[in-house]
Amino acid sequence: MSEIKTITLTIDGQQTTVPAGSSIMDAAKSLDIEIPHFCFHKRLSVAGNCRMCLVQVEGGPPKPTASCCFPAGDGMVVHTQSDMVKDARKGVMEFLLINHPLDCPICDQAGECDLQDISVSYGSDQSHFAEQKRAVEDKDIGPKIKTVMTRCIHCTRCIRFATEVAGVEEMGATFRGENMSVGTYVESALQSELAGNMIDLCPVGALTSKPYAFTGRNWELIKTPSVDIMDAVGSNIEVHSRAGKVMRIIPRENDEVNEEWISDTARFSYDGLYENRITSPLLKNKGKFRAIGWKKAVETLLPKLDNKKTIAGLVGDLHAVEDLFAFNAFMKTTLGSDHVDARMNGFALDGSYRPSYLFNTTIEGVDSADAVVIIGSNPRLEAPIINARIRKNVVNRQMPVYMVGAEVDLTYKYKHLGDKPENIAELYDGKSAISKELAKFEKPLIILGADTLGRSDGLGIYKEAEKLADKIGALSSNWTGLNVLHNKASAVAALDLGVYPEDKGMDLGKTLKALEKGTVDTLILYGDSTHVDAEKLKGAKFTVYIGSHRDAYAEVADLVLPVTPYTEKDAWWVNTEGRLQEAKASVAPLMNAKEDWKVFRHLSGELGKPLPFNSLEELRAHVLKKCPNYKYNNCIAPAEKWVSIAGADKLLKKSFVETVTNFYKSNEILKASKVMTECAESSLNKNKAMRKAG
């Protein structure tokens, strides 16, 4: 018997050929025929419980068929517009609305509600139901999601998402029949970094955003495509604003990066854009900051930038490509100082060989890997989206995962192989059982945590990982399986652009020592970082902080200049794969804040050595000259031939530590956000309760 590979069927008189195993719904999609549905979702398992997708199959059973879960058959004749189908849809809608409160005027989902849309298009304007509707108690599932459970239509999308994608089995359907209710049963905050995606998945207004509740109507919002910078994944987002204020953030679909999920830090941190902001330049006088004008601020600063002085610059974690380039040029050409470093985690490598610090396999490449080895990283917290992708492959095709590092909950099973750098050698020595096991894979994928490479033996760990990659065949001609997972949005761009000492300047470590000794005249802190304690940054004769938020680094400064966070500028961002993506400004800079590169351009002019660009376009042209790879806008530069980088460190006996200790507080925007503070607290409380329960 020969295997049937494709199936040809007719839907509404049009013929289509689809791969065997497709559902009728898939086949209809290939013809652009719309079939209304609630429970079906292309990234979740098929549940077939809402019955909205009914169609008529000729010659089949004399009743409508649920197209999302009925396989297309060869020669099948399907109708989606027959009277039977229309009646069936009306009937299903009527049933779904029996217990639905129809409270659209007070519902945040209104205007983007599947139930509303489908009801208008396919439903009936009358109902036979005259009895009392049921009501369901709302549940408190934490600070991210607001629930109005009476609106729930029991599609189970949220349950499937929690179980299948997020990997936190906390949502379920309890009780039965008329009393069925979706929730957590015992009230508790959902412990997922991806929980917010349930808001998008819920086809009705049962699960809506708690921070956004009653603050806006979706039709009043201006939607701007942007890129998330809470981690280095570069998730595609859409920033929604109204009257010059960011109102909420939702994902954009990009199969190569974030599919259609975003992490909760990306979604809920926008209130941090308006908390603790620096709204005008500040000058410290007797320990207290006083607001001053830009003119005065520049006048104060210029004498401190005299090129006879020792000037050092440290660069934080959340800067766009253009701003990094401008700052680097400002430091190196205008001020003539090579004491610049953006590697605040102490990252061991520089930018000389691009593949050495990229996630080379690409995020999409995770889907074709046949095993994953994680070294000193916690992808669940450093890149929740990539972790979800790994999990998908673990669940769907039992991809094995190995880990050398701190033992953490990754939402899937993995083999833990020790937590010290010396354990890496056991994976490739060719003698141990585990090294034999690993050698069998054809496309193994190694993930190295960026912060782990920031240890003092970072280079040694890198070389070990490279050896491992070489021995287990992760570096073949068609597969580059050695990856660095960054967790800060500007990490890769800073390496690409050379924002580190390129001549004989002081790197981070040396700068800190010099600060201790008191040999730095002027310290420029450009942005905040959680990696270096502000305490260590005292000690320069004059410190200027250039940033968006008044955080710990601002407090140690003598002068503070306000610049813009990511939502307030057109900018390029480069993610951990080295993918350049463009974000648009969704709102104007807040009050007296200025776009970063303009500040550096202005200062350079005042110092008599103007940087050679007067517009964003000119600046980008310079960036492209420095990094030709950036012409691959929104896609990945072709793989380079693997070159091993020189040097090796001794490995320390020190164990790998947990790389992210406070997920909800890992940069200045998150730290400023009240919602993130609540999330941090609720996850802390839950952890405590769990520990108590043993």
Add this chain to the structure above:
Amino acid sequence: MTTAKSKATKTKVKIVSPDLGHHATDVGLEFSKETEAKIKRILKRYPEDKAQSAVIPVLRLAQDEFGGWLSTSAMQLTAERLGLPYIRVYEVATFYTMFNLKPVGKYHLQVCTNCSCMIRGSDKIVEAVKDFTGISKNGEMSDDSLFTLTEVECLGACVEAPMMQVNNGYYTKLDKEKTLQILDALKKGEEVETATPTTPMKDGY
């Protein structure tokens, strides 16, 4: 759970508060040795990675072990024993009416009020139970904590309707007097012979 509702009352889904009994933090809860042995036997029926299949029998054991009802902690203990997320056990426990989600009396009186029994006078049985125990509403427990009354759907003993189930035993062909006699005897702590054997499987689960 099977609360019969009059038409006009608004149905509210009641979340059984975990405060009703042991807490999730109540670390002391444990299965006894005998129960543990039974669980092991049950688990042998299923492939190793399919422990979820054992949820119902293990929940029944838990219910028997911890006072005839399932507190949140009892469900959590079951989940932990089987290596399942809590919610997967909550779902099952709340779905089946045979699992009691709040404390029940020493004798759980489940009176069938489905068609056959109703036609044969189950209303009078319910009345008799209420009179004798002082319970005013379906689902409640008597003040002396001896009895809980629950109206249930068909228990498959229609041939001998009307009937009621007391804990695991069936009493059939009831009328008012017979019901009162049974209740009286139970109250005194005497044994009353049941109508049907109650061990459907070898070890009862």
